[in-house]
Amino acid sequence: QVQLQESGPGLVKPSQTLSLTCTVSGGSFNSGHHYWSWIRQPPGKGLEWIGYIYYSGTTYYNPSLKSRLTISVDTSKSQFSLKLSSVTAADTAVYYCARVPMNTAMVFDYWGQGTLVTVSS
Amino acid sequence: DIVMTQSPDSLAVSLGERATINCKSSQSVLYSSNNKNYLAWYQHKPGQPPKLLIYWASTRESGVPDRFSGSGSGTDFTLTISGLQAEDVAVYYCQQYYNTMYTFGQGTKLEIK
Numbered sequence: 001q002v003q004l005q006e007s008g009p010g011l012v013k014p015s016q017t018l019s020l021t022c023t024v025s026g027g028s029f030n031s032g033h034h035y036w037s038w039i040r041q042p043p044g045k046g047l048e049w050i051g052y053i054y055y056s057g058t059t060y061y062n063p064s065l066k067s068r069l070t071i072s073v074d075t076s077k078s079q080f081s082l083k084l085s086s087v088t089a090a091d092t093a094v095y096y097c098a099r100v101p102m103n104t105a106m107v108f109d110y111w112g113q114g115t116l117v118t119v120s121s
Numbered sequence: 122d123i124v125m126t127q128s129p130d131s132l133a134v135s136l137g138e139r140a141t142i143n144c145k146s147s148q149s150v151l152y153s154s155n156n157k158n159y160l161a162w163y164q165h166k167p168g169q170p171p172k173l174l175i176y177w178a179s180t181r182e183s184g185v186p187d188r189f190s191g192s193g194s195g196t197d198f199t200l201t202i203s204g205l206q207a208e209d210v211a212v213y214y215c216q217q218y219y220n221t222m223y224t225f226g227q228g229t230k231l232e233i234k
Contacts, residue, residue: 046214046225046226046228047163047165047171047214047216047225047228048225049222049223049225060221062222096170096171098170104176105159105161105176105177105180105218107161107176107216107218108161108163108171108173108216109173111170111171111172112170113169113170114170
């Protein structure tokens with residue numbers, strides 16, 4: 001059974017960089033059959049897709065975040081990471097990592113529990 | 122971007138009754154080469170991650186009860202919950218994966234009347 005777990009600071013100061021890591025267990029990370037994605041949900045609002053990465057390092061980003069966003073992968077640790085620079089209060093959200101299967105419907109079929117990141121001084 | 126608009130924003134349904142949630146996309150999510158609608162539905166309960174219910178507009182994910190069904194094509198879609206149960210209280214989202222810039226609807230909050 002695939003499991004994803006987000007980790008990282010829960011509080012980030014404005015103008016700094018938000019950094020999160022997602023650790024994947026259950027054996028599918030290096031199979032080449034999935035993309036690995038980040039999604040966020042600001043308090044009281046809906047879901048926003050951030051971007052995703054393939055195990056080879058190929059990335060796809062939400063254009064609205066692209067200038068501030070870096071998603072990277074560490075296949076040796078079955079992890080992928082998110083870095084969002086120059087954060088403001090608008091980046092306060094629950095951040096989820098999720099799996100996207102490539103060979104069927106490219107939807108989010110497994111999710112981490114999510115981690116709340118607050119941007120505040 | 123493809124804008125996804127759900128209706129209603131919230132609804133209250135009696136236990137055992139039918140709940141219907143609508144989703145409209147700003148452009149068609151039907152891919153003509155394979156005749157598939159690139160539309161999914163998720164259930165989101167407080168304190169939990171969203172759960173995939175339906176993809177290809179009408180295919181239930183493994184393990185999802187058959188009281189959940191999806192229908193529609195092109196730009197107009199419906200999620201139907203037949204025989205509402207207490208555990209179905211949640212926010213429901215539609216999502217298009219027609220293009221790489223994935224977008225979600227704003228969500229529909231389902232409560233028990």
